[in-house]
Amino acid sequence: MGELRLMKGNEAIAEAAIRCGCDAYFGYPITPQSEILEYLTLQNPEKTTGMVVLQAESEIAAINMVYGAAACGKKALTSSSSPGISLKQEGISYIAGAELPAVIVNVVRGGPGLGTIQPSQSDYFQSVKGGGHGDYKLIVLAPNSVQEQYDFVKLGFDLAFKYRNPVLILSDGAIGQMMEKVQISDFTPRWTEEEIVQMTGSWATHGKPETRKHNIVTSLNLQPEPQEEHNHHLQRKYKEIEDNELRYEKFFCEDAEYVFVAYGTSSRLCQKAIQLGREKGLKLGLLRPITLFPFPKKQIKMATKKAKAFLAVEMSAGQMVEDVQLAVKGKRPVKHFGRYGGMIPMPDEILEAMEELIAKVEKKEAKKAQKKAKKKAEKEAKKQKN
Amino acid sequence: MSISIQDIIKEENKVFSKTKLLTDKVFSYCPGCGHGVAHRIIMEVIEEMGIVNQTIGVAPVGCSVLAYDFMDIDMQQAAHGRAPAVATGISRVFPDKYVFTYQGDGDLAAIGTAETIHACSRGENIIIFFINNGIYGMTGGQMAPTTLEGMKTSTSPHGRDLHQMGFPIKMTEIVAQLDGVQFATRQAVHTPSAVRKTKKAVKKAFENVKNKKGVSFIEIVSNCNSGWKLAPVKANEWMEEFMFPVYPIGDIKG
Ligand SMILES: Cc1ncc(C[n+]2csc(CCOP(=O)(O)OP(=O)(O)O)c2C)c(N)n1
Ligand code: SF4
Ligand SMILES: [Mg+2]
Numbered sequence: 055m056g057e058l059r060l061m062k063g064n065e066a067i068a069e070a071a072i073r074c075g076c077d078a079y080f081g082y083p084i085t086p087q088s089e090i091l092e093y094l095t096l097q098n099p100e101k102t103t104g105m106v107v108l109q110a111e112s113e114i115a116a117i118n119m120v121y122g123a124a125a126c127g128k129k130a131l132t133s134s135s136s137p138g139i140s141l142k143q144e145g146i147s148y149i150a151g152a153e154l155p156a157v158i159v160n161v162v163r164g165g166p167g168l169g170t171i172q173p174s175q176s177d178y179f180q181s182v183k184g185g186g187h188g189d190y191k192l193i194v195l196a197p198n199s200v201q202e203q204y205d206f207v208k209l210g211f212d213l214a215f216k217y218r219n220p221v222l223i224l225s226d227g228a229i230g231q232m233m234e235k236v237q238i239s240d241f242t243p244r245w246t247e248e249e250i251v252q253m254t255g256s257w258a259t260h261g262k263p264e265t266r267k268h269n270i271v272t273s274l275n276l277q278p279e280p281q282e283e284h285n286h287h288l289q290r291k292y293k294e295i296e297d298n299e300l301r302y303e304k305f306f307c308e309d310a311e312y313v314f315v316a317y318g319t320s321s322r323l324c325q326k327a328i329q330l331g332r333e334k335g336l337k338l339g340l341l342r343p344i345t346l347f348p349f350p351k352k353q354i355k356m357a358t359k360k361a362k363a364f365l366a367v368e369m370s371a372g373q374m375v376e377d378v379q380l381a382v383k384g385k386r387p388v389k390h391f392g393r394y395g396g397m398i399p400m401p402d403e404i405l406e407a408m409e410e411l412i413a414k415v416e417k418k419e420a421k422k423a424q425k426k427a428k429k430k431a432e433k434e435a436k437k438q439k440n
Numbered sequence: 441m442s443i444s445i446q447d448i449i450k451e452e453n454k455v456f457s458k459t460k461l462l463t464d465k466v467f468s469y470c471p472g473c474g475h476g477v478a479h480r481i482i483m484e485v486i487e488e489m490g491i492v493n494q495t496i497g498v499a500p501v502g503c504s505v506l507a508y509d510f511m512d513i514d515m516q517q518a519a520h521g522r523a524p525a526v527a528t529g530i531s532r533v534f535p536d537k538y539v540f541t542y543q544g545d546g547d548l549a550a551i552g553t554a555e556t557i558h559a560c561s562r563g564e565n566i567i568i569f570f571i572n573n574g575i576y577g578m579t580g581g582q583m584a585p586t587t588l589e590g591m592k593t594s595t596s597p598h599g600r601d602l603h604q605m606g607f608p609i610k611m612t613e614i615v616a617q618l619d620g621v622q623f624a625t626r627q628a629v630h631t632p633s634a635v636r637k638t639k640k641a642v643k644k645a646f647e648n649v650k651n652k653k654g655v656s657f658i659e660i661v662s663n664c665n666s667g668w669k670l671a672p673v674k675a676n677e678w679m680e681e682f683m684f685p686v687y688p689i690g691d692i693k694g
Contacts, residue, residue, distance in 0.1 A: 078533050106532045110525070111558035118522040118555070122529025125516045148519050149605070152603065259514035259530070261493040261537055270508045290596035 056238035061294060063203045063230040064089035067133060068160055069221070072099045075242040078389075080105040080119035083180050084135045085171040086227040087161035091133075093209035104244055113138035117145030117158070124154040125271040127254030129211050129244070133159035136226070137168060138175050139185070146220060150288075151273030155214035157207065158192075159223045164396030172396025173227030175318060177264030178373035181224050182347045192222040193290045193299060194346040196317040200234035203342075209241070214273040215253070217295055226369065228319040228398060248295035267413035302353055306332070310339025310414055313357055315378045317343050319398065324367050326401035329409065337343035338408065346374070354381035363387040363415045370394050381382055387415060459484045459491060461512045468506055472672025474662030475504050477629040478571060478638075482540070483511055485642045495538040496530050498523045498551070502544030503577040519632040520550025524559035527566045540567040544596065545586040546576045549611045556615070563620025563654035567645040570611060573664035574683060581667035585609040588686055590625055593667070605670050612659040616693040623694035626687060628661045630676040636690075641691075654693075661687050 068090045071079060081091040084361065091109060099105040103359040106123075106422055110116035116132045123130035124435035134142060139160045149156050154424065162177045164170035178230035179185075181194050193213050197203045203225060210221040245253065251260055262268045275281035303321075314324040321342040331338040343350050343359060354364070363386050375390035382388050461483035469475045486495050492513055499507035503521035508515035518526040523541035530537040548556050548570050559566065576582040577591055582595040586608050590599040600608075616624040624644060627638040638660060645656035661683050665675035 078529070104499065108532060109526070110528075112552055115525040115528070115555055115558065118525035119520070119529035119532070120533075121522075122516065122526035124534045125526075125531075126496070126530055126533055128533040130533070144519055144523070152517075195481065204689065248471045259496045259516055260534075261491075262497055262512070264516045268512050269514045270507070270517070271515070274505060274517055315692075409682065 056240050059236050059238050060233055061200055061204075061236045062089060062233050063200045063225065064161065065093045066094035066200050066204040066236050067099070069238065071107055071131050071206045072097060073239055073241050073338065074105055074208035074211060075103070075129060075244040076105050076131050076207070076211065077244055078108070078119075078123045078130045080108050080110050080116040080123075080130070080132050082110050082113045082116050082138060084138045085417055086163055086173070086230050087133050087135045087159070089230075090159070091355070092212040102171040103241065113141040115146065117149070120156050120158075121145055121149055121154060124149065124156045125152065125259055127250045127258030127260065129155070129157075129215075131157045131159070131207070133161065135161045135163045136165050136174070139177065139180065142181070143186035146192070147184075147188055147190060148273050150190035150192065151188060152184075153218040153288075154220065154271065155211070155218050156220045157210040157214055158220060158224065159225060161223065162226040164394065170396035171227065173231075173319060173369060173398060174396055175226055175368045176370040176373065176394055177224065178368065178370060181222055182349070182377075190288060191347050192216070192220050193203050193295060194222045194224050195301075196344060196346050197229060198225045198318050198321045198342065200229065200232065201236050202231055204236050204238070208242075213299060217291060218257075219291065219295070222340040224318065226319050226425065257306045258363060299345060300348045300350055302350040303342040303344055305340035305342065306342060307339035307357065307422060309337050309374070310360065311362050312335040312339070312408060313364050314338065314340045314367055314404075314408070315343070315354065315364055315374070317338060317346060317374070320369055323399060323401050323404055327404040327408065330401060330405050335345075336409075336412065340398070345405045349377050349381070351377070351381040354378060355383070358382055360383045361386060363389070363411050363413055365388045367399070367404055367407075368392045369398060441670050447632055458513050459487045461487045461539075463510055463512045465509050467634065469503060469511060470666045472631045472663065472665050472675065474573070474660065475571060478569065478662065479504075479507065479510055481629065481639045481642055482542075485646055486513065486637065489643075489646055491646070494536070494552060495540070496534070497540045498527050498530070499549050500541070500543055501578070502547050502571075503576065504542055504544065504571065507542055509548070513647075521547050521550070522555055523547070523557040524552065524564070524566070524568065528559050528562070530621065531564055531566050536563065537648060538567075539565075540569060542569045545570070545572045545574065545611075545623060547583045549585040549609050550678065554573050556611070557618070558579050560615045560618045560657065561654045563622075565649055565652050565654060567649060567656045567658065570659040571662050572611075572659050572687060573662045573667065574608075575664050575667040577664045577667050581664070581669075586611075586687075587680055592612065592620060612692055615655070615657050621655045621693060622655055623656040624692045625657070625694075626659040626661060626689055626692065628679070628689055630663065659687070661689065667686070690693065
């Protein structure tokens with residue numbers, strides 16, 4: 055086991071890449087994630103592990119460099135923040151279409167447009183609904199600590215190669231910039247040329263040997279029939295990912311009557327709000343999606359058995375809340391609370407929003423109980439008359 | 441005395457054979473188009489050098505998007521304009537392989553200008569083949585950055601007006617200025633002697649990759665008889681008369 059280190063979230067991404075056997079990083083500076091490229095250029099892993107680090111001329115170039123390297127069966131990483139991720143969307147769609155393994159990090163900042171450099175979670179739709187063109191899905195991992203930021207790089211590559219699908223680590227400016235202790239792993243060597251051929255020889259471009267047909271990496275079909283078949287294949291793969299790769303965490307959910315749904319930084323804030331609420335005797339819990347695709351739909355639906363209402367807390371004007379509503383299917387009230395444009399909500403604000411929701415639900419319940427009692431009394435009265 | 445076909449089909453009578461590295465698929469190119477000849481030359485050189493197991497090609501969007509159907513080597517298809525970035529990714533993780541892009545003028549000189557300039561400026565150890573036909577062939581003959589003054593296309597139906605639409609761009613002269621470019625040349629494939637010269641340039645480019653010399657940039661001025669709305673022979677005559685004065689054939693650097 056490696057050592058314990060105090061690290062910035064962005065540095066954790068970079069160190070994890072070097073240590074998990076990543077072959078190449080291509081990136082372009084943008085706040086709040088430039089430390090990833092800075093850390094990598096300083097460490098210069100080309101001299102140690104052989105990992106390539108290159109500053110591209112744009113995010114468009116960087117994602118296409120990832121495409122080229124990934125199509126060689128190599129572990130390729132890129133990172134950016136919201137405006138840069140928008141530029142990468144064309145490339146991400148091509149990577150998904152050509153079924154290439156790659157890891158993309160988005161350290162989200164406030165938008166739209168150039169927005170702010172402060173943390174935000176307003177790229178949820180872009181991440182889970184397919185920010186580029188076509189019917190595709192990314193596997194989306196949402197870390198809420200620097201440790202997870204570190205761990206998800208290796209996990210990302212494992213999943214990316216298992217399914218030949220791009221993986222997005224959806225972080226935010228708070229996790230990217232904050233410092234926490236991290237358990238560092240030992241070095242995993244990069245795959246040798248022989249290992250790469252063995253693992254990816256059936257599809258990747260290594261130079262055609264006599265022994266096989268030429269490998270072609272493409273997302274193009276001129277005819278619609280094979281393209282529909284390709285889409286069917288992709289949909290089957292996404293279903294398999296939904297069945298096997300869901301990750302989530304429950305926090306104080308056993309007896310919770312009111313449940314927060316939150317990921318990333320918001321989930322940390324909700325934990326604090328729960329603590330404050332429990333001190334007041336409120337039965338609060340948190341369901342934290344760790345994967346945003348797949349999304350813990352069933353778990354949220356199951357939670358409706360005990361929970362009276364849900365509050366989706368996001369640093370956005372309300373994006374993930376739509377998926378919570380879809381999961382709850384109208385069985386319970388689902389509300390949204392968010393600060394956005396780079397603002398981070400305080401735990402007491404979050405608690406206040408929850409208390410408001412509780413008050414509304416209780417008022418409704420009381421009304422319902424009143425109505426019921428009234429009806430019962432009327433029935434009784436009728437009975438007596440008869 | 442009559443000669444039977446069997447008398448003719450003999451090894452000693454053979455004057456030409458298709459390189460093994462071209463598949464038997466029928467070209468999707470219009471008859472007389474330069475793309476097919478350019479494909480053949482590149483594949484011949486790879487075969488002659490015996491480097492097929494070390495070569496990776498990148499075909500972006502354009503008429504040659506299906507180059508991978510015809511070139512029997514490992515290939516990647518890239519997004520429109522992004523081939524030099526894709527080739528950078530390949531070459532950086534496989535520094536000992538031969539990596540080339542095969543791009544049209546719309547691809548290389550319009551949407552992919554940034555990727556082209558910066559791959560050249562970084563001196564990536566790759567070959568860039570640039571098929572300049574002065575038009576967007578694949579999408580049906582729209583104006584390209586390389587379209588000549590006065591030339592009619594479907595989006596310059598009255599002829600390219602320099603005041604409104606700007607000037608034809610000379611990419612090979614531009615990239616020749618960049619220190620990362622070792623070899624920049626402009627060739628053609630419309631006559632046997634042009635084919636021979638182009639093949640020599642292609643060989644030199646692959647040798648440069650072998651010796652890690654940086655970018656070799658080979659422009660091939662080519663016809664697009666469909667887009668130009670001329671029969672193949674006429675198109676080649678038109679190319680000599682009007683394209684070559686603007687895009688003169690010959691080495692520019694290295
Ligand atoms: C992002 C994007 N924009 C536009 C297109 C449509 N498109 C396909 S090929 C092409 C132009 C190709 O022209 P050129 O590169 O000169 O190649 P040629 O067909 O002439 O060989 C365009 C605009 C596309 N595929 N992708
Ligand atoms: S449209 Fe033009 S470039 Fe395309 S195949 Fe036909 S002649 Fe060649
Ligand atoms: Mg063209």
